[in-house]
Amino acid sequence: MAVILCSWGDVVEGGTEEALTLASQFSAAAGVDLDWVVVGGMAAAAQELAERYGVAHLDTIADAKLENYGPDALVAAFAQYCEQYKPQTIFFNQTAPARLIAPRLAGRLGIPVVANGIGLELDGGTLKVTATAFGGDTHVLYELAEPVNIVSLVTTAIDAEPAAQASSPQRRDVSVDLGAVEERLKVTSAASSTGPRLEDADIIVAGGRGLGSPDNYNTLIKGLAEALGGMHGGSRVIVDEGWIDSTHQVGLTGKITRPGLYLAAGISGASQHMAGCSAAKTIVAINKDKDASIYRYARYGIVADCLEVLPELIKAAKA
Ligand SMILES: Cc1cc2nc3c(=O)[nH]c(=O)nc-3n(C[C@H](O)[C@H](O)[C@H](O)COP(=O)(O)OP(=O)(O)OC[C@H]3O[C@@H](n4cnc5c(N)ncnc54)[C@H](O)[C@@H]3O)c2cc1C
Structure with a gap:
């Protein structure tokens, strides 16, 4: 059993270190490994971060269908990964595309998903997630008694803090079969912005x-x-x-x-x-x-x- 963070893209997105911080602290409290599943060009840059945040396994998924952002292929890839490795908690850094992926993955796996997560606590077998609601005005506490859950993390309120002990993550190349996946969403022109965010x-x-x-x-x-x-x-x-x-x-x-x-x-x-x-x-x-x-x-x-x-x-x- 492990907890995992799912990431993708050509670069490590803002908020990733903060999500690794929360996931790493949670995995230490739960006494299980933190594994990081990465898709796309960011895999090269992920190694150093994985070491700093105490990741046990750095799992990479490569497939021609994952080379450009495609929600259907990503959901299928992460679902196949979860079927192989059976993580207990699946984290996302809640970027705009992650808002599309996390709920669909939950639907595919038949497990609960909490969005807007800002805090985590393990109380016996129950995962307690503090999340924002009503546009950030309210904090709510979700108590998840299911054995496997997805939590999408809002990272702006988290300070990045490397793990107390760095790790030597083991690299695993994970194979998935995306032959049957047809993207239903076509990006005709991608929004782009340059300069500081x-x-x-x-x-x-x-x-x-x-x-x-x-x-x-x-x-x-x-x-x-x-x-x-x-x-x-x-x-x-x-x-x-x-x-x-x-x-x-x-x-x-x-x-x-x-x-x-x-x-x-x-x-x-x-x-x-x-x-x-x-x-x-x-x-x-x-x-x-x-x-x-x-x-x-x-x-x-x-x-x-x-x-x-x-x-x-x-x-x-x-x-
Ligand atoms: C689902 C949903 C999502 C939304 N998402 C967003 C979002 O992401 N971001 C967002 O901003 N809004 C969002 N909105 C809209 C939001 O509800 C407000 O309508 C919007 O934020 C109001 O913008 P405003 O403050 O510029 O305008 P107004 O509400 O019209 O306020 C203008 C203010 O300026 C003051 N004012 C007027 N003249 C002067 C002056 N000369 N000097 C000083 N003060 C002056 C007035 O007293 C008033 O308080 C969303 C709404 C919905 C329903």
């Missing part, structure tokens, strides 16, 4: 509808972000309005961030927005409505017109 930014200056116009966003939000050496983001409303593209959207259906400083201007603080920034160390809000929800989360608040305050902040940041 909002999820990794330490300073985010975010704007919402209260800015009034895309010009104000461009001058004031981007201007302050640049002056502070941070990144700019925004609410879904302004993405829907076409002021910014969706790679800058913070929230439940956007990026889940955890910066040191999150400065929100003209944002009301809807729960779906806060799901993407409430883990920030310090939230500063500028909103002219003193009763705006954002003030429930903000450490510092400026009840004022952001069109007047932001230029002053830019001046101060540049001074």
Whole structure:
């Protein structure tokens, strides 16, 4: 019996080390091995990480059908792996594609799945998973008495911490038969983004509808972000309005961030927005409505017109 982390892709995705941290701590508490199943080009980079996080087996799956992201092939590959090695808990780093894979794998294996996991505890034979719900507003505790489960981990609130003891992971090449798999989802053009990711930014200056116009966003939000050496983001409303593209959207259906400083201007603080920034160390809000929800989360608040305050902040940041 082992617990496993499932990963894929050409590069090690952000959040992988944090997922390895939680999986490694859990495997130590459960007294079982942590194995890491990797698919794709990331396998080469995985070795060093596997050693640091105390992985017992680094299992690689290679097949022509797995060379490009294909959910049907991935689900089939992981299902065949689980049938061969019979892990007791199957972890995913909850990226957007993992949201598609984890529930389908659970359906294929006929086992429970918990999404949005942020904490794990083993109580006798029961796995207790703390997860976020209702857009991050609420924490819920799932008690899973089934012997095998899938947990998809939200890693933004976890600090990466290598295992107390490094390991010498044993490499295993795992064969799967994907001959019968036909991809039902065709990616006609993949979204691509270059440069730093909002999820990794330490300073985010975010704007919402209260800015009034895309010009104000461009001058004031981007201007302050640049002056502070941070990144700019925004609410879904302004993405829907076409002021910014969706790679800058913070929230439940956007990026889940955890910066040191999150400065929100003209944002009301809807729960779906806060799901993407409430883990920030310090939230500063500028909103002219003193009763705006954002003030429930903000450490510092400026009840004022952001069109007047932001230029002053830019001046101060540049001074
Ligand atoms: C399923 C679902 C998923 C969603 N996912 C997301 C998501 O991922 N991210 C997200 O952001 N939203 C998401 N939403 C939308 C969310 O519910 C809110 O509608 C949205 O966050 C509101 O954006 P806002 O704060 O920019 O606008 P508003 O709610 O309109 O707030 C504007 C704020 O600006 C203030 N204001 C106005 N003028 C000024 C001024 N001059 N100076 C200072 N303050 C001013 C107002 O007082 C107000 O509080 C989702 C909704 C649903 C149903």
